[in-house]
Amino acid sequence: QVQLVQSGAEVKKPGASVKVSCKASGYTFTDHYVYWVRQAPGQGLEFIGIINPNGGRTSNAQMFQGRVTLTRDTSTTTVYMELSSLRSEDTAVYYCARERDYYDTSGSCFDYWGQGTLVTVSS
Amino acid sequence: DIQMTQSPSSLSASVGDRVTITCRASQSITTHLNWYQQKPGKAPNLLIYAASSLQSGVPSRFSGSGSGTYFTLTISSLQPEDFAIYYCQQSYSSAVTFGGGTKVEIK
DSSP states (O other), X not given: OOEEEEOOOEEEOTTOOEEEEEEEESSOGGGSOEEEEEEOTTOOEEEEEEEOTTTOXXXXXXXXXXXXXXXXXXXXXXXXXXXXXOOGGGXXXXXXXXXXXXXXXXXXEEEEEOOOEEEEEOO | OOOEEEEOSEEEXXXXXXXXXXXXXXXXXXXXXXXXXXXXXXXXXXXXXXXTEEOTTOXXXXXXXXXXXXXXXXXXXXXXXXXSEEEEEEOSSSSOEEOOOEEEEEX
């Protein structure tokens, strides 16, 4: 069965970096893009970036440009999100999600999600 | 970015009620619209994709409709396990965006 398993919770100080992993299994790793989305406490969902595991091409949301790096390791079927220059506003649960194309038309959705990784930024 | 606006932000309903949540896009997104359910401490779960297609394994009491800029999610007969937060999400742009969420609470 398809699974996305994320690394554990992190506590970081302002200015530090954090790297969250997302290990995929149960499907062909290079067949699906992986998105990163975050959710601050009590808030909604916010797009961070996308990685194409087939080749490693990435695209990030404007607000994270210069601070987020997405990578993948095809040998371990794992994608990584590294966020630098952390500030208190980055405290959130970070999710990876598998993108699946619609069956009959253009467009896509997120059919599998990781369990989430809580990143707490505090001095 | 395409803005997604959900209403209401919260609602109270009883088991067996029919519930409708709306989602508006700031520009036409044709039918590139998905709905998710999120329960406390859990990741979102896909309910509806392409505006009106039911994800495999999701109960048929959930349905979606709409196109362009206006969309609805309807729960035909609310069940105890449906109390949760619901989000719409557009995939018209690769820079996906989500609505602010609608919390469905027990009356």
